[in-house]
Amino acid sequence: MSYILLRHRDIPNIKDIEVYAKHGGFESLKKVVTSMQSQQVVDEVKASGLRGRGGAGFPTGVKWSFLPNNIWPHYVVCNADESEPGTFKDREIMENNPFQFLEGVAIACYGVGAAEGYVYLRGEFKQLQVFLDECILQMHAAGLLGDNLFGSSYSLKIKTHLGAGAYICGEETALLESIEGKRGQPRVRPPFPAVVGLYGKPTVINNVETLTNLPQIIEKGAGWYKGLGTDKSAGVKIFSLSGNINNPGNYELPLGTTFRELIFNYGGGIPNGHKLRAIMPAGASSSIIRIDDSTFDKVMDTKMDYENVQSVGSLLGSASVIIIDDTHSMDWVIDKTVHFFKHESCGKCTPCRDGNYWMLHIVERIHAGHGTNADLLLLKNVANQVNGKCLCALGDFSTMAVTSALERFPEDFAAICPDASAGVHSTLKA
Amino acid sequence: MSLAKNIPNPLREKYPEEVQAIFDKYPVKRSAVMPLLYLAQREGGYITKEGMADIASMLDLDVTQVASIVGFYTLYHDEKAGKYRMQVCNDLPCALRGADQFLESLCQNLGIQVGETTPDGLVTLEAVTCLAACDKAPMFQLQEGDKLTYYENMSVDRTLELVTALKAIGPQGTYGGEAK
Amino acid sequence: MPKSVNLIVDNVRVTVPEGTLVVDAAKRAGIDIPVFCYHPKMEPVGMCRQCLVEIGRPMFDRATGQPVLEADGSPKMQFMPKLETACTNPVSEGMVVLTATDKAKAGQKEILELLLTNHPLDCPICDKGGECPLQNLTMGHGPDASRFLFDEKQRQPKHVALGDLIFLDRERCIQCARCIRFQDKIAGEPVLGFYSRGRATDIVTFSEPGFDSIFSGNTTDICPVGALTTADFRFGARPWELKNAASVCTHCPVGCNLTFNVRREVKSGGGYVIKRALPRQNEQVNEIWLCDKGRFASYHYTELMGTFHAEDASRLSADASEFDARISRAAEKLSAAKSEALILAGGRLANEDLFNLKQLAGSLGAKIRFYTPMGGGEYTTRLGLSAGSNLGALGKGDTILVVASDLYNEAPLWFLRVKAAAQRGATLILATARATKLDEFATFVVRYPYGDEVETIKGLVGREKIGAALAAGSAGNLVVFYGSDGLGLQGSADLAAECASLLDGRASKANNGLVGVWSTPNAQGAWELGLSPADDGNLASELKGKTVYIVAADPAGDDPRLAEALQSAKSVIVQDILTTETTRLAEIVLPAAAYTEREGTYTSGERRVQRFYPAVPARPGTRPDFSITAAIAKKCGLELEARSALLVMNKLAASETAFAGLSYDRLSQVGDQWPEVGQGNLYYGGTSYQNTQGLGAHLSLATAAPVSSTASGKRPALKETELRFAKLIAVPVTKLYDQGTTMTPAALLNSHVGDASVSIHPAAAQKIGLSNGGQAVIKLNGVESEVKIRFDESIPASVVLVYRSFGLPISGPCAVEILANQTISADSKA
Numbered sequence A: 001m002s003y004i005l006l007r008h009r010d011i012p013n014i015k016d017i018e019v020y021a022k023h024g025g026f027e028s029l030k031k032v033v034t035s036m037q038s039q040q041v042v043d044e045v046k047a048s049g050l051r052g053r054g055g056a057g058f059p060t061g062v063k064w065s066f067l068p069n070n071i072w073p074h075y076v077v078c079n080a081d082e083s084e085p086g087t088f089k090d091r092e093i094m095e096n097n098p099f100q101f102l103e104g105v106a107i108a109c110y111g112v113g114a115a116e117g118y119v120y121l122r123g124e125f126k127q128l129q130v131f132l133d134e135c136i137l138q139m140h141a142a143g144l145l146g147d148n149l150f151g152s153s154y155s156l157k158i159k160t161h162l163g164a165g166a167y168i169c170g171e172e173t174a175l176l177e178s179i180e181g182k183r184g185q186p187r188v189r190p191p192f193p194a195v196v197g198l199y200g201k202p203t204v205i206n207n208v209e210t211l212t213n214l215p216q217i218i219e220k221g222a223g224w225y226k227g228l229g230t231d232k233s234a235g236v237k238i239f240s241l242s243g244n245i246n247n248p249g250n251y252e253l254p255l256g257t258t259f260r261e262l263i264f265n266y267g268g269g270i271p272n273g274h275k276l277r278a279i280m281p282a283g284a285s286s287s288i289i290r291i292d293d294s295t296f297d298k299v300m301d302t303k304m305d306y307e308n309v310q311s312v313g314s315l316l317g318s319a320s321v322i323i324i325d326d327t328h329s330m331d332w333v334i335d336k337t338v339h340f341f342k343h344e345s346c347g348k349c350t351p352c353r354d355g356n357y358w359m360l361h362i363v364e365r366i367h368a369g370h371g372t373n374a375d376l377l378l379l380k381n382v383a384n385q386v387n388g389k390c391l392c393a394l395g396d397f398s399t400m401a402v403t404s405a406l407e408r409f410p411e412d413f414a415a416i417c418p419d420a421s422a423g424v425h426s427t428l429k430a
Numbered sequence B: 001m002s003l004a005k006n007i008p009n010p011l012r013e014k015y016p017e018e019v020q021a022i023f024d025k026y027p028v029k030r031s032a033v034m035p036l037l038y039l040a041q042r043e044g045g046y047i048t049k050e051g052m053a054d055i056a057s058m059l060d061l062d063v064t065q066v067a068s069i070v071g072f073y074t075l076y077h078d079e080k081a082g083k084y085r086m087q088v089c090n091d092l093p094c095a096l097r098g099a100d101q102f103l104e105s106l107c108q109n110l111g112i113q114v115g116e117t118t119p120d121g122l123v124t125l126e127a128v129t130c131l132a133a134c135d136k137a138p139m140f141q142l143q144e145g146d147k148l149t150y151y152e153n154m155s156v157d158r159t160l161e162l163v164t165a166l167k168a169i170g171p172q173g174t175y176g177g178e179a180k
Numbered sequence C: 001m002p003k004s005v006n007l008i009v010d011n012v013r014v015t016v017p018e019g020t021l022v023v024d025a026a027k028r029a030g031i032d033i034p035v036f037c038y039h040p041k042m043e044p045v046g047m048c049r050q051c052l053v054e055i056g057r058p059m060f061d062r063a064t065g066q067p068v069l070e071a072d073g074s075p076k077m078q079f080m081p082k083l084e085t086a087c088t089n090p091v092s093e094g095m096v097v098l099t100a101t102d103k104a105k106a107g108q109k110e111i112l113e114l115l116l117t118n119h120p121l122d123c124p125i126c127d128k129g130g131e132c133p134l135q136n137l138t139m140g141h142g143p144d145a146s147r148f149l150f151d152e153k154q155r156q157p158k159h160v161a162l163g164d165l166i167f168l169d170r171e172r173c174i175q176c177a178r179c180i181r182f183q184d185k186i187a188g189e190p191v192l193g194f195y196s197r198g199r200a201t202d203i204v205t206f207s208e209p210g211f212d213s214i215f216s217g218n219t220t221d222i223c224p225v226g227a228l229t230t231a232d233f234r235f236g237a238r239p240w241e242l243k244n245a246a247s248v249c250t251h252c253p254v255g256c257n258l259t260f261n262v263r264r265e266v267k268s269g270g271g272y273v274i275k276r277a278l279p280r281q282n283e284q285v286n287e288i289w290l291c292d293k294g295r296f297a298s299y300h301y302t303e304l305m306g307t308f309h310a311e312d313a314s315r316l317s318a319d320a321s322e323f324d325a326r327i328s329r330a331a332e333k334l335s336a337a338k339s340e341a342l343i344l345a346g347g348r349l350a351n352e353d354l355f356n357l358k359q360l361a362g363s364l365g366a367k368i369r370f371y372t373p374m375g376g377g378e379y380t381t382r383l384g385l386s387a388g389s390n391l392g393a394l395g396k397g398d399t400i401l402v403v404a405s406d407l408y409n410e411a412p413l414w415f416l417r418v419k420a421a422a423q424r425g426a427t428l429i430l431a432t433a434r435a436t437k438l439d440e441f442a443t444f445v446v447r448y449p450y451g452d453e454v455e456t457i458k459g460l461v462g463r464e465k466i467g468a469a470l471a472a473g474s475a476g477n478l479v480v481f482y483g484s485d486g487l488g489l490q491g492s493a494d495l496a497a498e499c500a501s502l503l504d505g506r507a508s509k510a511n512n513g514l515v516g517v518w519s520t521p522n523a524q525g526a527w528e529l530g531l532s533p534a535d536d537g538n539l540a541s542e543l544k545g546k547t548v549y550i551v552a553a554d555p556a557g558d559d560p561r562l563a564e565a566l567q568s569a570k571s572v573i574v575q576d577i578l579t580t581e582t583t584r585l586a587e588i589v590l591p592a593a594a595y596t597e598r599e600g601t602y603t604s605g606e607r608r609v610q611r612f613y614p615a616v617p618a619r620p621g622t623r624p625d626f627s628i629t630a631a632i633a634k635k636c637g638l639e640l641e642a643r644s645a646l647l648v649m650n651k652l653a654a655s656e657t658a659f660a661g662l663s664y665d666r667l668s669q670v671g672d673q674w675p676e677v678g679q680g681n682l683y684y685g686g687t688s689y690q691n692t693q694g695l696g697a698h699l700s701l702a703t704a705a706p707v708s709s710t711a712s713g714k715r716p717a718l719k720e721t722e723l724r725f726a727k728l729i730a731v732p733v734t735k736l737y738d739q740g741t742t743m744t745p746a747a748l749l750n751s752h753v754g755d756a757s758v759s760i761h762p763a764a765a766q767k768i769g770l771s772n773g774g775q776a777v778i779k780l781n782g783v784e785s786e787v788k789i790r791f792d793e794s795i796p797a798s799v800v801l802v803y804r805s806f807g808l809p810i811s812g813p814c815a816v817e818i819l820a821n822q823t824i825s826a827d828s829k830a
Ligand SMILES: Cc1cc2nc3c(=O)[nH]c(=O)nc-3n(C[C@H](O)[C@H](O)[C@H](O)COP(=O)(O)O)c2cc1C
Pocket: A051, A052, A053, A054, A055, A056, A057, A058, A060, A079, A080, A081, A082, A083, A084, A167, A168, A169, A170, A171, A172, A173, A205, A206, A207, A208, A210, A211, A392, A393, A394
C-alpha cells in the first residue's frame, strides 16, 4: 500500500512544489473551490469518518458543522504544537510533505468558509516556520493562495504563528490565547471555540495529521477513506514509536493495526534481548499498559484504534507509543512524567498547579528510596484529587501514568518503599 | 498606557521591515507580541526590561502585560546566559534511549552542571522537556538569540566537536553550522 | 427584562434572571458555595476550582424534544460524571444544583487542601487574619491536618513592595488573579500580571513606578488571602479590635461611601485613632470601590491633633471660655459690620453648616459667597440627576457626554463608572482640549482648542452620529458631565449653560441630567442652598475693607493675591479644621471639628444627600461648624440650631424646597444590594463594608429658571481679552494628588503629589529653552513662582497646564510668562 500522509517516503522530492503538483497535488483544492459548495466539503469529510488525530479523536466533519452561520469571519487554526512526549509525526509531515499539509489547511478553510488559516507551530519548530513560510510564498506565486483562487471569488491566506515553549499551547483554547498574544492558558468552556474562538470568532482547530488527510479524501472519495481502518476508526494513523525499540520512528498504518505488528513487525522488537514491560500508547499522558507473560498476547493482539486500546486500560490519544523494557522501574517512569507535567502546568487552576507540585515531591521521595507505604497511598490520593477537577485535560493527563503505575506495578514500589508490604497492592486498588 | 505615543522605538528603528511585516500579519495588534519578543531576543539572547517596554509601547500594552508573556514561555529569557543555550531533551522517551547519561557525560566533559554556563560564557547547558525528536535521541537544540537548530542522534564526541567549533568562532561570530 | 429561570439549589427553589451564574443563584437562595477566584464584579475564569458542585440538567429525548421522566413523573436528571464549577455555569431551566453532597463536599475539601499545600498558614501574624476568606473557608471546609510535608513548602519573599502603597506576600498568594483582573478589567490599568507559570506563578509588576494605579487599594479588599496589604494598615491592628464608623469621602464630588476603622491605642495616649478607610457598599455611588486618594488621604489629619492650631491648642483645650471669648469677638465684629460683612464658605462644609451660615448672613444683611473655582450650579440644581438615577444602569442605547473634565483626576469613581457604562455599550462622547485616560474607552473623542468649549458643544448637535446620540427625545438616557479643565468660574458657568440646552425636555427623567465635576464634596449642596459664587476676578477687591468670615476655605493658600487682599481687610475671622495660610492671617481663629469628628450630610455631584457619622471624638477645643456659626449667630441676636446636625437638617428640610422630605432617618435607610459583601460574605465580594448606615437620597429638582448669576451667555473670556495676543496661555487643570488642605497630611501619598509643576508641550518648551524636569520661574497674574517643568506631548502647544491647589495664582485662563533656568532670589522670596 502506498502512503497517504508520509508520501515523501514514496515520492522523495514531494517537498518540491512542482513534484507535488505533478503527483496530483492541489487538484483537490481546485476541485473543492471550483466545483463544491462548502457544505458538500463538510459532508464529504463527515462521510469519510475522519477523526481528529490530535488526541481526542473527535469526528472532524462534525466539529466543522458546529460553526454558526451568522457570525463571521470564521477561522481555521491548525494545531502544530506537537509537544506530547513521544509525538513527532506532525513534524515529519510538515518537513517532508508540506504542500499536502498546506493543501489540507486550505481545504479546511474552504470547508468552513474561512478566509484565513493559522498554523500554530511550537516555538522549537522555528526552522520549520521559515520553511513553511517559504512554501506558503510559493503557493501564492502559483496562485494557490491569495485572491480569487482558480478564478473563483474565494480568497485565502495562510499564516504561521510561532509559540515559544509551552506544552499547554497544544490545548486548543490555550493555543488561541497564544495567537492573541497572551499567556497560553486555557479558556473556560463553554463557549467553545466553534462559537467564540480566535479573536472571538467561530474557529475550527485541527491537528496537522488530521488536515493532511484531506487532499486524499477529496481526491479519492470519502468511501475510499472510510474503507481503511476499522468500522468506527476509519483511515490511517501515524504511530510515533519511541523508547526501548529497535526501530523507532513514525509508522503510517491503518487504524486497527495490532500492537504486535507495530512493535515487532515494524519496530523490530525490543533491543538487547530485553523484555517488553510496559507501553504508553498516548505519550506521557497515557495510562501505562502492563505487559507480563499473562497479558502479553492479549495486549499484542489488541487493535490500536480509538475503541480497542481502552480494553487494555489505556487510550490511543495521539498514538505516541512509548515502549518501556524490563530494565526500567515505574517509579522512575512516573518521576519523569510528573516532572514533565509539573514543568508544563500553566498554573491557572489549583489542582494541576499545586497537585503536580505535591505529586512531584512525593514521587521524588519514593524514587529516591525514602518513601513509605503511606506515601504511596498519599500519591494515589493526590492523583485522584487532581483528576477530573481541572479546567483542561492537562490535569487529568498528569495523573494517568501515576495512578496506573501504582495500580499495575505494585512490585516496583514495594521494592523501594521499605514498609510497603504485599498488602500494598490490594490497598492501592481499593 | 502612556498617553504620549511618539517615544522612539529602538526595535522599529533596528528592524524596520521585519517589524512592519509582523504588524501587517495580524488583524489584532496584540498578536504581534510573540514575534516581536523573538526580535528583541535576537542579539543579546535575552529580553531586557527596556526591550519589553519598547514592545509594550508599540502595542499599546502595559509593560507588565508584555513581561507576563516573557515569564510564561520557556524560549524567552529574561536573564543573560551563554551565547548558545544547549537544551538537551531528557524527557521520558529520550531518557529511555540514554539521554540522562548523555547529559551527565556532557556535564563532566564541559565541567559544568545543568543550568550553568561554560567559563568562557559560550555554552549554557540546560535540560528541557520533549522536543518532538524522540526517535532521534540523544538530541538537543541549540538556541542562539532567535535562532534554533536541532541536533539529533548525537553522541558525546560529536557534541564536543560542536562545542569546539563554537569556541573557534568566539563570542562575536554566529554559528552557521547545519543541523545534523 | 431578561427571562426568568427556575432551578433548585440544595432543595431550595429559586428564580433568577437568565444568564445568572449558579454560584450567584445559590447565594440568592442563601446558600454559600465557596469561591476564591470568582468575584461577582468580574467575569468568571473558573481557575481556582473551589466552587465544585454537582449540577443536574433535565434530560430531553433527542427525537421528540420532550423531557424524559422518571417513573414517578418527575423529570429525569442528567448529572455530569465530573464535578462542575458553579462560577462558570449559567443557570438553566429545571437545573438541580447539589452543593453539599459527599461528592461535592469532598471536591471542595480537596481543592482547599491543595491550596493550603503552599500556603504559609501564618494567620497569627497576617493582617488578613480575622477577615480572611481562606481562613474562614478552611475553618468551615478544610482538612484538620496537613498531609503535606512542611519542609517541601515553597519559600517565597514575604514583603515585596509592589509600589509604595501595596505590599505582596508571595507565599500567601493563591493565584486567583482577582487583583490582576481588577486592574485590567475594572480599573483599566493593567499594571499587575502573572510571571512564570505552574507552581512558580507569581504576581508581578514591571510598570514604572511599580504598582502605580489610583485604584490599587481595592485589590487588597478583594484579595481573598493576606497576600496584598496596604502600606497604611500593614501590621497596624487586628480586624477584631476595630470599631467602624460610616462616612463619606470628601475628596471629590462623587461622595464615595466608606467606613473608618477605629481603635484606642496606647501610643496615642489611649485615644481613638482611625486605622484605615474601607469602601462601604453603595451600588449607586461607588459600588464596592474607593480610589487611593479616598482610601489613603481621608483621615490622617486627625493624627495631627497635637499640632493643630499649635499656637493656641493648649489654651483652648484647657479653657472652654476661651472659645466663647473668640465667638463673642467674632460676633461683635460681624454685627458691627452688618452688610459690610462678607462670608466666604467652602465646599467642604456640610449642608447643615452652609444652612446656618446662610441664615446668619441673611439676618446680618451680609453677603455670603460660595468659594469655588467652578460655576454653573444654577443649572445642575435644575437639570441635575434626580431620584432613581444610577450611573450603573446606563448602558446600550444611553449616551454620556463628558466635557472639559478629566474624570480620572477629578472624580476617579465617576471615571470607573463612566468607563464601565461605555463598556456595557453606552455611547461615550468625550469633548476635551487634551487627551485623558478616558479617551481609550470613548466612542467619540472631540478635541477643541482651549477656549472653544462653548462653541464646540454648540457644534456637537450638528454632527451626524454625535448629534443623533445627543438628540433629545431619543429613547436612551443622556447624562452630561461638565468640568473646569482649563476654565475658571465664568468659563465653566458659560459651558454649563450650553450643556444645559442639550438636556432640554429631559429634566426630571431619572438617569438624565447635568452633573458638575466640582472640586469639593459639597459644592452641589452649596448651589442647592442658593449660594452665589465668589467672583474670582473681583474677590481680591471685594475683600478690601470688609469684615470677612471665612469658613473651610483657604484663599490665602490658593492665591497670593488673595493673601495680600486679606491683609487689607478690616477684620479676618477664619474657621477651619486645620492650620492653613488663611488661618495664619486671621485675627480670630475658630477651630472646627473635622468631618471625621462629627456628623452631617453632603450633597454629591449626583445630587444625592448622604450622611456621615463621627468616627473619633472631636479634638479638644474644636466644635462642629454649624454650632460655631450658631453660637456667633446667638450673640448677634439670631437663634439657630446648635445642638445637633440632625436638628439642623430638620429645619433645613422644612425651609429649603430641594431638601423637602429629607431627614436623617430617611438618609440612613438601606435596601438590598447585590453583590453581597462584608461580614460573613467576605469570601464573595471582599472586605468592603456592608452598608448598614444609609444609602442616602436624591434631592428634588429646582423648577425655577436659572438665575444667571454667573453665566454671561457669552463665550468664555479666553478669546476676548489680551489673551489673544499672549504667546502662551496658562490654563488651570486638576491633578488627583495635589497639595490641598486635607491631602497634605497624608504622608503616604506625599511622593505622589510632588512639587508645584506645570506641563508644557516639548515643542513650545524647547523654544524658550526649558528642559523636562527642570526648574523655571513662571509669572502668572503678576506673581512669580518657582515651578518644575514637565513635558507633555499630548497637550496643545500654545498652553501651559497649571495644576490647581499647588499655591499657584490661577483661577481661570490667563497669560503666562516663563523664565527658564531661573530661581527667585532668597530675599525676594521672603
Ligand atoms: C494539554 C493538552 C495538550 C495538547 N497538545 C496537542 C498537540 O500538541 N497537538 C495537537 O494536535 N493536539 C493537542 N491537544 C488536543 C487539542 O486540544 C485538540 O483537541 C486538537 O488539536 C484538535 O484537533 P483534532 O480534532 O484534529 O485532533 C492537546 C490537548 C491538551 C489538553
